[in-house]
Amino acid sequence: AQSVSQHNHHVILSEAASLELGCNYSYGGTVNLFWYVQYPGQHLQLLLKYFSGDPLVKGIKGFEAEFIKSKFSFNLRKPSVQWSDTAEYFCAVNGVRFGNEKLTFGTGTRLTIIP
């Protein structure tokens, strides 16, 4: 069974600070990796995804993530956060195998940006 761990439950930063949110996964096969963001009262929106190729992926709103296969990690980064980045961030994984396309989510990290 696959699982995802997000170690930071709540992160508080000032505007312009750099951000790194940790994500580790467990799965005995090839995976796709995702970061979703959920703004208050809204649905999940895809920030970025990794299927294959360059392990450093760039997403929307200046976010990027790096897949480190040896560490089973897919950490999310942003060099300079803005107040509008206040939201909940979810790391997710699915297996590259028919019948296992479902997403398994981490517990989420609540990010609060102080102006």
Add this chain to the structure above:
Amino acid sequence: DSGVTQTPKHLITATGQRVTLRCSPRSGDLSVYWYQQSLDQGLQFLIHYYNGEERAKGNILERFSAQQFPDLHSELNLSSLELGDSALYFCASSAGGLNTEAFFGQGTRLTVV
């Protein structure tokens, strides 16, 4: 706007009742997924349909059932509702296949009183 439509947005019902949540996937998407989001359980996968057939089942209670119709819309039926079923229910759709991304609807907030 993700292109995934869920109705209703909010639902308040009494314990023991039955409700139906509806999801219309993005145009052309064959896969529909249902997830439950609650404070204590986080985002839990319930069930996945691909082109009308059940593809995978997750932590879905026996009181819950779902189906995907020929026009690809899906319904999640929740019966004998309990207070603990109060949650946000999300539907997501994808094109199907191994390397595709899922797009989420706005969710249905179910409150059981």
